[in-house]
Amino acid sequence: MNGMEKYTVGGWWKRWLSFVAGIVILMAGSSCNKDFPNTLQKEFKNDTLGVTPKKAKVLYLILDGVRGKALKALEAPNLTQIYKKSIYAFDGLSDYDGTGITNAGAWANMLTGVTRSKHGVVTEDFAGNKFNQYPTLFSRIKQESKGKTRTVAISASTTFSVNLAADATEIKTLEGNDLGVKDGVINELKNPDATVVVGQFHSAEAAGQQSGYSDMTPSYANAIFKLDTYVGEIVNALSQRKTFADENWLVVIASNKGGMMPPEPGSTDKTIYADASRNSFVVFYNPRYTTSFIPKPDSDKIPFTGIGPRLAGSDAAAGNATMGNDGGLYNIGANGDYTFELKVKINSGASNYPTIVGKRQSFTSGVVGWVFFLEGDVWQLNLGRVGGGNTQRNGGKIRDGLWHTLTAKFYKDGSSRRAKIFTDGVLQGAPLDITAFGNQDSPAPLTLGYTAGSGGTIDVLYSDVQMYNVAIPDEVITAYARKTTVEPSHPYYNNLIGYWPLNEGTGTLMKNKAPLGQGKDFSMKGNAVWSNFNDFSPFIDAPISNAFFQIVPNGVDIPYQIYQWMGIPTPASLGLEGKLWKTTFNDVKLPY
Template identity: 40%
Template sequence: MSKRSETALNIGHDSFITIKKQNYIPMEKIIKSFFEIKTLSITAIIGLILVISGCNKDFENVLPKSFRNDTLGLGDGSKKVLYIIMDGVKGSVVESLAPTNITEITQKAIYSYDGLADFQYNQLTNAAAWTTMLTGVDYTKHQVSNENFSGLNLQATPTIFTRIKESLGNVRSVSIAASAGFNDNLAVDASMKQTLTDDAAVKAAVVDELSTNNPSLVVAQFHSAEDAGATAGYTTATPSYTTAIQNIDGYIGEILKALKARKTYATENWLVVIASNKGGGTSGGAGGSNIYDDLSRNTFLAFYNPKFVVTPISQPDIDNLPYVGTAPRFASNASVSPKALLSSNTNIGNFGVSGNFTMMFKMKDDLGAASGFPPFIAKQVTFGSGAGWNYFRGSNNVQLSFSGASTLQGAAVMNDSKWHTYAITITTSGGTRTTVFYIDGVSRSSTNIGVTNRDNTAPLRIGADMGKNTSFMVKDLAIFNVAMTPAEVIKNMRIQLRPSNPFFSNLLGYWPFDETSGTVAADVSGKGNNMTYSGPVQFIPFSEISPNISPEISSAAYTAVPNGVDIPVLIYNWLNIAVPSQWGLMGKFYNPTVTLPKN
């Protein structure tokens, strides 16, 4: 077999199926070998065909006409798709409610309660989610973010209706929707489309379509759960929302009953897709956050066929993803004292006698034993003396001293060679200025620092004086002109800030310390307060698990569950439509494992 024939099958992000043969082998021998195996994946079966076959003549359907509801169906016309879209239905709520028909479907399906409408940080609306689900690409390609579909270019990003029309010719594709915008914008090339007044009418029309016609694709769009959730909330404690989901589940039961009552059902092979377009509420995903925590993206999705082996898919354990990056190491001793200094604006770090502030950073100390209370971050002419403040190491913990006020005790081990998060808030009320000190998401101590003016002209600095032994790395130093609430501090001190963060405009300076070389520590707040590295600063790459930090999460963690972009890929494969890389689909192929009968 040639190298080309060995790579002729490609099922994945550029999913397509090409099967060729060179030397004819009687099909009855191949068929007999298939049916001696009870459970095979599609890939395994097609792989077996490729091994037996060569690479010049088109391959024909090897499965006998007497066997129906197969999952290969290589072109015999029996493959059909029923695609049910449930707007605004959160996967977590479906899991909690366990609706009768959807739950039954999961017993013969690839399914997930942790599905995602979008694995990127794109703005999410009904229109954007629908477009993703019908084109197989997200906003970065289809450009739809608003409910008015502005930016949609169906020539550049055709829908499944268009692709099926172009690829299969004169087959019937149907769109039955409760939302006019869905049909008017996305079902242009459907053979037939109906826009109806409510979900009950959609259900009745789908039942009628399945009972009287011969469609290859039926798309049904239900909108009542989205209406209920938008009005009263997308939770299990919202009766109108849960009732709408239960009603849709009943409609699904009636539709499946009509599907199985088709006179030709025994000779057909249906893929049933049931999917939320999005979850509930306002899209809150922002770079640096965990998309799984953005419940507007949480969806339910199932690929169902009576021959599928049940395959549940859950989100990965985000808490066990490594914190990865590069950070400057400040290792001082009797002969060196590397620093980062903000000499260009010595007002930054002055907290005056009024106003509210928040400061936070991440630090890893790997010095081990130390003496002499080594400092590491300060706004003070000399560490430990004069007006200002400084963080220093007291015994094995971090402490914070404001000149003329009680020292805030960290009371938590810092020198364990692990990343920790630190933050303070300063809140002014009359003559009282309360400072609260947080470590690793816990309020450790608080004190009234009073209205003493500690402002000075010393540069904000990181790094100790000569003669003090230190070895620590720092990330994500941020100073805000607002005092966050305890919950806001705990959330934000764990993450890396992005421009979409609600407090980003309150930043006085933000230094991620992402540099891998050079002398500039960039301020990315937009205020231009860059710091300057001096001395032998080392830039150290790291990758480690930290329970105290929510690390930047790669898209791989979000594509571990079914996404809206994945749906067209399986639909095309099911209908035996080749998907060339030129289409630019962004989804991946969910390969079902199927149970085949024995002879």
């Protein structure tokens, strides 16, 4: 860096692998120091506007298990030259729909142009696939051309050819033999009728499964360099076609998936961009393309955005939100199990004893009920009882300008009753024995914000308030603490007696969206106002739409790109989920 080479073990190993790969490629006759193909400028007839009719054709190479970030780190020489005339990305995603990733599911994305929610492939045996409704590339081309377009599938995996390539004009399966696949693709490119050629390689995936998917792992890195050699030979063979100058080839080179890796040290990325098993690469190459690298968006600090109630004030002028008559639904009694959770951002300076939320007539000793309150920079759960003192548990520092999730659960433990509190899903201290505090029913309404007699001042933003009539297990509290909404998929959704998203943004009513809490709404009072927010917090997984994961080329884009290249109609009935990636042409001259 900065003109100085760092002689680390990793750097030495990568340079050695690159050197070895270069020797192998030179021996194979590839031309690593030249752009592909080297005949372009000599044989390509200049097309001023880039519209001269040429026969559209496609070469599609699938390199299973090649992590995009590993490929970038290794700087494979042939692909590095190809990037110069490509649209390419190292942070593509095999899948952003669902959990878990399989070779079969990733292949299905790359061949149908839809994700698992449509094609139905979630296991390696392709069980339950819906290819009759969402056809593969081979099936669609066969249907549209009435079988007149030659399509060839040459694969190193029987499951690929059997399940995805049945409608290809010709199928060649060479189980576990990437060398044979490479030779088969080159032989097909010698055929004047070659139009759509698909080659599927599996050696990098096999090496990754056996030894790991790190670019520092010799067997995995060597497998990628070998594939790079094959790619160089194949693209050179393509350029040597006698009819090449009269053809318009789109070359697609992509991995189906990555592989499991430990998180990168220091990474704060909580999105699926950080999931190494989904990390793929995509290259769209044409000798007329100018280079276009597509980076991933900044996924390390995604802000939590929205609108919520801002409740500020003190005893003299409080802003809060209170519940009307709840029929006792939110009393926690003497024996019941309950879980209460909310998200807050503290805007005010240090202050002692103002309440954040509670169900208690006043925050004074000897008054029954519970509250969350602030003491300096920390929050605490406090419970009171008639004729006695209070008991409380410290939840840790939250007055730091960040959003936090605060949780309390009340539960029976044999003959005892206890309470636990969590900050951002992390248990704080030992369980609090509240047996002696008896019945915690209070005639006071459930209240967000300042409670009379608290002391100090508050200025708090609120979001995502939840209450359940069950003591949710610790591990579930931890797993869901970062989420900003409650979906029906939540394992305790049917126990939800109160769910207030607090996102109305207008008026004074904050609606209860819980199935068991209809009509139990909060009303804003006093100094309460609606306030927009746009804040990053390391403790929150801000909601992200699929559009965020479509900023880079993904496997699901490839069929749509191919259809557009070949002029094949893409009716809405296909349900394609991919997008078209465009670049400029390097030989186009404007007529002025």
